Each structure stands twice: as structure tokens, then as C-alpha cells.
Amino acid sequence: MAEVPEHLLKRAQEARERAEAQAGGGGSNPPESSGAESSDASAQEDAGGPKIPDHLLDRSKSARDQAASGGAAPAAAAMATAPMPAGPAQPEPTGPGGGTQRLLTVVKSGSIQDVKATPTDKVHVWPHLLVVEFVAALIFTAFTLIFSIFVNAPLLELANFNETPNPSKAPWYFLGLQELLTMFHPMVAGVTIPGIALFLLILAPYVDRNPSKKPEDRKFAISLMTIHLMFWAILVLIGSFFRGPGFNFVFPWEVGLFFDL
Amino acid sequence: MAKQPRPPASERAKQAMSGMMSDVQGSQAWSSIFRPGSIFRKGYSDSPRNRSYVIMNSVLYHLHPVKVKRHAVKVSYTLCLGGLSFFLFILLTVTGIFLMFFYRPTAAQAWDDIYILQTSVAFGLLVRNMHRWAAHLMVITVFLHMARVFYHGAYKPPREFNWVIGVILLTLTLLLSFTGYLLPWDQLALWAVTVGTNMMGFTPVFGDQVRFVLLGGVEIGTDTLLRWYVLHVLMLPFVLVIFLAVHFWRVRKDGGISGPL
Numbered sequence: 001m002a003e004v005p006e007h008l009l010k011r012a013q014e015a016r017e018r019a020e021a022q023a024g025g026g027g028s029n030p031p032e033s034s035g036a037e038s039s040d041a042s043a044q045e046d047a048g049g050p051k052i053p054d055h056l057l058d059r060s061k062s063a064r065d066q067a068a069s070g071g072a073a074p075a076a077a078a079m080a081t082a083p084m085p086a087g088p089a090q091p092e093p094t095g096p097g098g099g100t101q102r103l104l105t106v107v108k109s110g111s112i113q114d115v116k117a118t119p120t121d122k123v124h125v126w127p128h129l130l131v132v133e134f135v136a137a138l139i140f141t142a143f144t145l146i147f148s149i150f151v152n153a154p155l156l157e158l159a160n161f162n163e164t165p166n167p168s169k170a171p172w173y174f175l176g177l178q179e180l181l182t183m184f185h186p187m188v189a190g191v192t193i194p195g196i197a198l199f200l201l202i203l204a205p206y207v208d209r210n211p212s213k214k215p216e217d218r219k220f221a222i223s224l225m226t227i228h229l230m231f232w233a234i235l236v237l238i239g240s241f242f243r244g245p246g247f248n249f250v251f252p253w254e255v256g257l258f259f260d261l
Numbered sequence: 262m263a264k265q266p267r268p269p270a271s272e273r274a275k276q277a278m279s280g281m282m283s284d285v286q287g288s289q290a291w292s293s294i295f296r297p298g299s300i301f302r303k304g305y306s307d308s309p310r311n312r313s314y315v316i317m318n319s320v321l322y323h324l325h326p327v328k329v330k331r332h333a334v335k336v337s338y339t340l341c342l343g344g345l346s347f348f349l350f351i352l353l354t355v356t357g358i359f360l361m362f363f364y365r366p367t368a369a370q371a372w373d374d375i376y377i378l379q380t381s382v383a384f385g386l387l388v389r390n391m392h393r394w395a396a397h398l399m400v401i402t403v404f405l406h407m408a409r410v411f412y413h414g415a416y417k418p419p420r421e422f423n424w425v426i427g428v429i430l431l432t433l434t435l436l437l438s439f440t441g442y443l444l445p446w447d448q449l450a451l452w453a454v455t456v457g458t459n460m461m462g463f464t465p466v467f468g469d470q471v472r473f474v475l476l477g478g479v480e481i482g483t484d485t486l487l488r489w490y491v492l493h494v495l496m497l498p499f500v501l502v503i504f505l506a507v508h509f510w511r512v513r514k515d516g517g518i519s520g521p522l
Contacts, residue, residue, distance in 0.1 A: 122328040126315040129325060129334045136341040137348045144352065144398065148390030155379065158372045159451035161481075168452040170460075171442050173400055173435055178456060187468075190460030202428050204411070205421035213414035213519070225411050260449050261397060 056103055154260045166245045167258055175239030176232045182247060197228070324509055332521050338413075339518060342406035346434075347505065349399040356392040357494065364444070366490035368483035371446035396438050403434045415519035423511040426504055433501045440493035446486060454489075455481060 123129075170178045180189035200207075208221050215222060240259050244250035250258075268276075285291055286303035295301045298314020305311060313327045332338060363378045363385065365371065378385035407427060410416055416424035443454045458481070462472035477484035512518065 121331040123331050123334060124309070124312040124316075124328055125325040126312050126322070129329055130322065132334055132336055133341065133344050136336075136345055140345055140348060140398070141352065144391050144395050145387075147394055148387055151390065151394070152386065153390045153393035154447075154449055155372075155375055155445055156447040156449045159368070159446045159448055161451070163448070165448055165452055168456050170453050170456045171439060172397075173438070174457055174460075177460060181460070186460060186463040187465060190463050191465065198428065198432065202425050205416040205418075205424045208417070211417065213417060215412075218414060221414075222412065225408075229408060261393070 052102060056101075060101065156260070167243055167247045169239070169243070169258070169260075172236060172240050172259075172261065176235035178247075179235040179239040179243075326513060326517060329517060330520070333518050338521070340405070340409060342402050342409055346399055346402045346406055349395050349402060350501070350505075352395050353392060353399065354498070356388050356395065359388050360392060361494060366444065366486045368446060368486055371444065371486060375445045375447075396441060400434060400438055403431050407431055410519075413519055417519075420511075420515045420519065423508060423515060426508045426511065430501065430504050430508060433497060433504065437493060437497045437501065440489045440497060443481075443486065443489045444493065451481065454485075 169175060177190055177194055180193055183189065184193070210218060210221065212218060238249075241252045241257065242249055244255050244258050267273075283303065286301070292302060296314075296318035298311045298318050299305065300315060316322045316325055316327045360378070363382055364374045375389070378389060380386075410424065410427065416427075439454075439457060443450045458472055458475055461475060462468045464471045473479065475485075475488075476482075477488040
């Protein structure tokens with residue numbers, strides 16, 4: 001058997017003493033602080049009948065009386081008699097066998113079970129999502145295939161260390177960096193700036209403390225990102241299409257394209 | 262006993278076919294291959310239970326949850342960019358394996374191998390084109406995926422770390438594309454990589470060492486080609502797949518794709 005904690009035993013003892021004192025004095029006052037103690041079931045078990053709130057006892061008593069006298073009395077009558085003040089005669093304590101219900105505790109709704117999950121509108125992945133994914137994959141396959149039929153990947157002449165093409169360009173996604181090379185020292189352009197950009201990108205979720213996802217609440221973040229993306233996009237575009245021999249600035253419609261994918 | 266009229270030949274053929282299909286689908290071998298809920302199993306019916314089984318019992322589909330929020334299947338929200346990046350990765354793996362059969366990563370043979378692949382191998386040119394264009398496309402989709410995630414604020418808690426993994430995946434994608442750039446060993450490849458690696462040589466403190474490790478020597482040569490080949494076909498995809506797995510897993514663990522704005 002589990003040991004009853006000391007403080008509970010003590011509380012039960014106190015409650016019993018108080019009940020005895022009350023019974024001796026013949027007092028009919030309701031037990032004080034019944035609400036606080038009502039949460040303690042074991043204390044109530046020991047305290048017995050007098051711990052039950054008076055109005056409940058009255059109600060059950062009147063209901064029993066009616067059942068004894070008139071038989072099938074309407075429940076409304078029992079309710080109506082409930083507020084009747086208790087007489088000096090306390091009803092004898094009755095247990096579960098006596099047909100009386102006991103109020104052990106009052107639990108506020110949500111204090112034990114708190115349902116947080118709100119029902120969400122969900123659909124089965126099969127077929128709803130898989131169909132979308134399948135069509136998307138199909139479109140991309142078809143696009144790649146048809147594009148590959150008509151446009152050949154570049155294969156220039158064999159690599160030759162003695163012949164530097166003019167201009168020499170990096171792959172397009174690095175042309176932004178190559179563009180920076182024209183303005184900054186190579187260490188700044190090739191390592192520092194992309195390194196910081198990558199670092200800031202990684203830090204973004206930890207720097208951006210704004211919990212809202214709504215665009216109207218995130219004007220600063222969105223502006224900053226847009227500027228950042230535009231910065232690279234413009235550099236890449238200039239590097240790709242507006243740089244000719246010697247990596248000098250040219251207009252493609254005047255001197256032609258110097259761009260291979 | 263009235264003799265029934267013989268059904269037309271097409272009807273009989275149809276009956277024979279369906280009888281045969283039923284026999285095959287009812288066989289032990291067939292039902293050992295297709296797990297319960299598979300649409301190829303005998304007597305598949307469209308029920309909520311089977312819709313769940315299709316996802317749970319498929320090694321490929323079970324990357325998905327059984328159900329998703331309804332807005333997650335709206336194409337206008339994600340534009341399928343993450344999934345398409347993954348699909349392009351698969352497409353690149355398949356075409357890349359094909360290319361590996363015809364390619365030797367040495368300075369003496371690489372260019373000739375590509376040339377012969379294009380001129381003498383059935384579908385060689387087409388597959389090489391697809392590999393090339395899909396690679397460029399993947400850089401674009403990964404980049405757009407990142408932009409989409411940012412503009413939706415989908416990197417916010419609890420998805421911060423998945424954003425970090427995403428940035429790593431973006432970097433890996435760029436590296437994969439860049440290492441593949443050298444492999445044809447033509448003028449474009451050689452000088453693009455020269456520009457790129459010269460930039461990395463300006464890394465502070467370790468610049469020369471970084472460049473030496475990347476090139477497998479002090480200059481681009483046949484050792485560089487072998488090194489980048491191994492990086493391109495084995496090491497980087499290996500690392501990428503690990504990060505991809507974590508990325509997908511975190512999408513699920515962090516509560517599916519982010520909610521509407």
C-alpha cells in the first residue's frame with residue numbers, strides 16, 4: 001500500500017477534529033474553506049458526512065423524503081426545495097450504500113485536459129499531392145528533354161593553357177563574384193563578401209526575431225532580402241551580358257554576346 | 262438446352278485478359294511484391310485506408326506524410342520548387358551515371374571522350390545536353406526555392422535549423438555544378454575554373470593551401486581533373502544526399518510545410 005503523505009494525514013486529522021467539535025456544539029454553519037479542502041479526496045474520506053456542503057445534503061434529504069412520501073415526485077420540486085435552510089437536525093452521514101451522492105471535487109474545465117489541437121483541413125497525399133508532384137516532374141522532364149533536343153551543350157576546342165580566351169568568364173552563378181573583382185581586391189571580392197553573405201544568410205532565422213509571417217509585418221526583412229537578391233542578380237546579369245573582351249563593359253547589341261552556359 | 266450465342270472475339274479476348282490479370286495478381290509472387298494498399302494489388306479499392314497505405318507502404322512515397330494540410334497542395338504556395346530541385350537531382354544522377362560509362366577523367370582523354378560521346382554514342386549528345394541543362398536548372402530552382410521560403414517567412418521557428426541546412430544544400434549545389442564544369446576539359450571549362458580557383462586562392466592565411474588542395478597541384482592539370490571528377494560524381498553527391506535526408510526529415514518533424522501567411 002502506498003504511504004499516505006504526512007501532510008495529508010495531518011490535514012485529515014485536523015478536519016476530523018473540527019467535525020467533532022462542530023457536532024458537539026450542534027452548529028449548523030457550513031464548514032469553512034470547503035472549497036480548498038474539497039480537492040483533497042483522502043481528507044474528505046476521513047472527515048465523513050459533515051464535510052459535505054449543507055445545501056447538497058439538504059437537497060438529497062428532501063429528495064429522499066419526497067421519494068419516501070409521494071413516490072414519483074418531479075425533479076423540479078427537489079430543485080425548488082434545495083435552498084431551504086438546514087434545520088438543526090443534521091442528516092445522518094450516508095455513504096455510497098445510502099444512495100447519496102458525494103461531491104468529491106470540482107474540476108474546472110481545461111485544468112486537466114487542455115485541447116490545443118484545432119482541427120485542420122487535411123487531404124490525403126495520395127492522390128492529391130502526388131498528382132501535383134507527378135505533373136510538375138513530368139513538365140520539367142519534358143522541358144529538359146525538348147530543350148536538349150534543340151540546344152546543344154557547349155563543347156569548345158580542347159583545353160589549351162597557352163591560349164587564354166578573351167574574356168575568360170566563370171560559370172554564370174559566379175559571375176557576380178567576378179564582377180566584384182573589377183571593383184575590389186580579390187580577397188574582398190572572392191572571399192570576404194561572399195563569405196559574409198553566406199554567413200548572414202545562415203544567421204537569418206536567428207537574427208530575424210519577428211514572429212509574424214505576414215508580409216505587411218515584415219517590410220524590413222523583405223526589403224533587405226529583395227535588395228540582397230537584386231544585388232546579386234544585377235551583378236550576374238552585368239557579368240554575363242555586359243562584359244566583353246578584357247572584361248570591359250560593353251553593350252551586347254553592339255559587340256555581341258560573350259557568354260557560354 | 263439452348264446453346265448460348267458465342268460472344269464476339271474482342272469480348273472473349275477481353276475476358277481472357279482480365280482472367281489472366283486476375284490470376285497473376287492473385288499469385289503469391291505478385292502479392293509478395295506489392296504490399297497491402299498498393300494500387301497494383303488485387304482488388305485495390307479507393308478507400309481512406311488504402312490511400313494511407315499507398316503512402317506508408319511505398320519506400321519512395323513515404324517521404325510524405327499520409328495527409329497534408331489542404332493549402333500544402335496549392336501549387337501557388339510552394340510552386341513545387343523544393344520537390345523539383347530534388348527531382349532534378351534524381352534526373353542528374355540518372356543522366357550522370359549514363360555519362361560515366363563513356364568518360365575518363367584524364368587530360369589526355371576527357372575531351373575526346375566527350376566528343377566521341379556526342380558523335381558516336383546513341384543518345385550521347387542528348388543525354389549530355391540534358392545533364393547540362395538540368396544542372397543549370399537545378400541551380401535556379403534551388404535558388405528560387407530559397408527565395409520562396411524567405412518570402413513566406415517559412416524559416417521562422419521551429420524551422421530555423423532547416424533553413425541552415427537549406428543554405429548548406431544551396432552551397433553544395435553550386436559546388437556540384439562548378440566541379441562538373443571542369444570535366445569536359447575544353448577551353449570554357451579550363452578558363453572558367455581558372456578564374457574560380459584563382460579567387461579561392463585569395464582566402465586569407467590559407468589561400469595557397471586551399472588552392473593546392475583544390476587543384477591537386479600548383480596548376481590546373483590532369484590531377485585536378487581526377488580530383489574534381491571524384492568530388493563531382495561521388496563525394497559531393499554523397500554529402501548532399503545526407504543533408505537532403507536531414508532536410509526532408511526536418512520538414513516532417515517541424516510540422517510539415519509552413520502554414521499560409
